[in-house]
Amino acid sequence: MAESLKQAIDDTTLDLGQFLSNFPIPTPAQFAIPPPSEALFPPTPPTSPPNNMSSTWGNIKSEQPSSCTLQGEQASFTELQTPQSNYMSIQNQFNWCNSHPMNWSYTQVRGFLTWAVAEYELPPHEINFEHFRVNGAKLCMMSREEFSLLCPNYGDILYLSIGKVLEEAQYLYDPTPAFCEGPSDTTMSESVRAMHEEMMNMDFIQAPVDDLPMQDLFPDCGGITADDIDVNDKFDDVNVELGDFPPSPTSTDESYSSMSPGRNSPYYCGSESDYGSGDQTLGNLFMPRYETSDGDSDHDSYGSSPRRSYPDELHMYDSDKEVKPTVDFSVQNAPINMKIKPGGAPERRARGRPRKVRPPTEELLTTGKRGRQHSKGNHLWEFVRDLLKNPSTNPKVIKWEDRRDGIFRFVQSEAVANMWGRKKNNPNMTYEKLSRAMRYYYKRQILQQVPERRLVYKFGPAATGWQDKE
DNA sequence: AGGTTTTTTCCTGTTT
DNA sequence: TAAACAGGAAAAAACC
Numbered sequence: 024m025a026e027s028l029k030q031a032i033d034d035t036t037l038d039l040g041q042f043l044s045n046f047p048i049p050t051p052a053q054f055a056i057p058p059p060s061e062a063l064f065p066p067t068p069p070t071s072p073p074n075n076m077s078s079t080w081g082n083i084k085s086e087q088p089s090s091c092t093l094q095g096e097q098a099s100f101t102e103l104q105t106p107q108s109n110y111m112s113i114q115n116q117f118n119w120c121n122s123h124p125m126n127w128s129y130t131q132v133r134g135f136l137t138w139a140v141a142e143y144e145l146p147p148h149e150i151n152f153e154h155f156r157v158n159g160a161k162l163c164m165m166s167r168e169e170f171s172l173l174c175p176n177y178g179d180i181l182y183l184s185i186g187k188v189l190e191e192a193q194y195l196y197d198p199t200p201a202f203c204e205g206p207s208d209t210t211m212s213e214s215v216r217a218m219h220e221e222m223m224n225m226d227f228i229q230a231p232v233d234d235l236p237m238q239d240l241f242p243d244c245g246g247i248t249a250d251d252i253d254v255n256d257k258f259d260d261v262n263v264e265l266g267d268f269p270p271s272p273t274s275t276d277e278s279y280s281s282m283s284p285g286r287n288s289p290y291y292c293g294s295e296s297d298y299g300s301g302d303q304t305l306g307n308l309f310m311p312r313y314e315t316s317d318g319d320s321d322h323d324s325y326g327s328s329p330r331r332s333y334p335d336e337l338h339m340y341d342s343d344k345e346v347k348p349t350v351d352f353s354v355q356n357a358p359i360n361m362k363i364k365p366g367g368a369p370e371r372r373a374r375g376r377p378r379k380v381r382p383p384t385e386e387l388l389t390t391g392k393r394g395r396q397h398s399k400g401n402h403l404w405e406f407v408r409d410l411l412k413n414p415s416t417n418p419k420v421i422k423w424e425d426r427r428d429g430i431f432r433f434v435q436s437e438a439v440a441n442m443w444g445r446k447k448n449n450p451n452m453t454y455e456k457l458s459r460a461m462r463y464y465y466k467r468q469i470l471q472q473v474p475e476r477r478l479v480y481k482f483g484p485a486a487t488g489w490q491d492k493e
Numbered sequence: 494a495g496g497t498t499t500t501t502t503c504c505t506g507t508t509t
Numbered sequence: 510t511a512a513a514c515a516g517g518a519a520a521a522a523a524c525c
Contacts, residue, residue, distance in 0.1 A: 402499075402500090403499085403500075436512095436513090447500090447501095449501080451501090451502085452501085454512095454513085455502095455512095455513085455514095456500090456501060456502065456503090457501095458513075458514075458515095459500090459501080459502085459503095459516085460499080460500055460501075462514080462515065462516070463499080463500080477509075477512080477513055477514080
């Protein structure tokens with residue numbers, strides 16, 4: 024596998040250093056905290072490029088291309104060095120954070136890599152972009168091992184970084200449009216089939232498995248179209264919908280186990296024992312969501328990390344955590360506010376926070392303690408701060424209103440709440456609850472009120488780490 | 494062991 | 510009228 028993978032890699036010597044010298048990019052600091060974010064990561068690509076891009080884009084001087092489409096670019100590297108395609112290519116690189124990673128073009132993949140290199144201050148000469156000459160769908164399906172093969176020293180970081188972006192993208196973007204082009208009534212099962220064909224053509228990734236056609240593996244996708252998935256859905260609802268892509272087994276579906284995707288399949292979700300093994304692909308993020316038995320997990324740390332912190336280990340890959348499906352339709356686990364009294368009237372829920380029913384973890388059994396709940400960086404305000412630093416969420420779901428004064432606004436308040444709930448393994452999180460927690464920060468001067476502005480908050484003197492240089 | 498911290502949940506009422 | 514805001518109350522659960 025390793026040998027064939029290496030052979031498959033285009034043997035070019037072009038490296039990131041050369042790339043950067045061809046295309047001046049913003050400094051790492053600008054990447055971390057883009058001022059203003061819209062300029063670096065425009066919500067929608069302009070239909071024609073600006074005449075002078077020097078202010079924000081460095082000293083790029085570009086002649087206006089006569090025609091410039093942002094769709095379907097397949098520019099070769101030589102093409103990219105022409106002034107016209109320079110602009111196109113740069114636009115597309117910065118557009119990576121405006122679409123689901125599964126839909127990234129090669130250029131957007133490169134944009135993501137450029138960002139990751141800057142964000143995590145990786146040594147550019149160690150990362151050969153040509154080794155990642157894949158589109159987003161392929162990148163997402165690459166395993167940790169494959170990342171490490173393509174980039175021996177920093178593959179892990181890139182793997183975790185794309186994992187993080189993928190996790191966030193679940194709430195922001197529809198992962199399937201690339202496979203749903205065509206009639207609007209395209210069903211998910213057709214998409215799955217198309218995706219399967221796409222997988223079969225992958226250079227690096229083994230096709231699924233057992234040579235079973237996808238329609239045999241997943242005979243009923245429920246006719247869900249991509250349009251049915253709304254980022255504003257509460258994530259347990261999304262969970263049900265996305266979770267059926269492909270359909271999850273039911274307790275009565277005895278045939279499912281014999282039809283499950285094999286372990287090489289990008290759809291293969293892995294058994295419990297597989298989590299944390301080296302054989303991971305990010306394609307798991309398109310499977311029904313799983314939670315660990317412990318709400319919050321401590322993340323692996325890179326003790327020898329060269330500079331700053333690297334992306335969190337995705338807790339879904341933790342090997343020492345019990346894994347169980349999030350979707351649980353059993354009566355005792357139904358949301359309490361949906362319980363019906365024997366008389367038929369809805370039962371009013373008791374005040375206060377309901378006790379979480381959580382099976383004991385191995386840690387609890389051996390040490391008598393659960394993992395830390397409020398470990399460093401786990402506080403809500405820190406989470407919000409980090410969303411503001413992340414170009415895949417800023418400005419899409421949260422954005423600076425006044426970068427210097429620390430004033431920011433929730434653009435998609437429910438999406439932020441969903442992400443926070445996801446982080447805390449709490450599918451019932453809403454913006455209403457999140458905002459209550461935010462209001463508690465006023466007293467502690469972590470946040471300050473911004474009167475007469477809805478969804479707008481301001482960092483207070485007790486908040487740290489949000490300024491450009493601290 | 495018990496207080497503290499940081500949420501989470503529910504609620505009533507108000508403002509936009 | 511809906512969404513957001515404000516803040517009280519109670520509780521969970523890890524932290525100290």
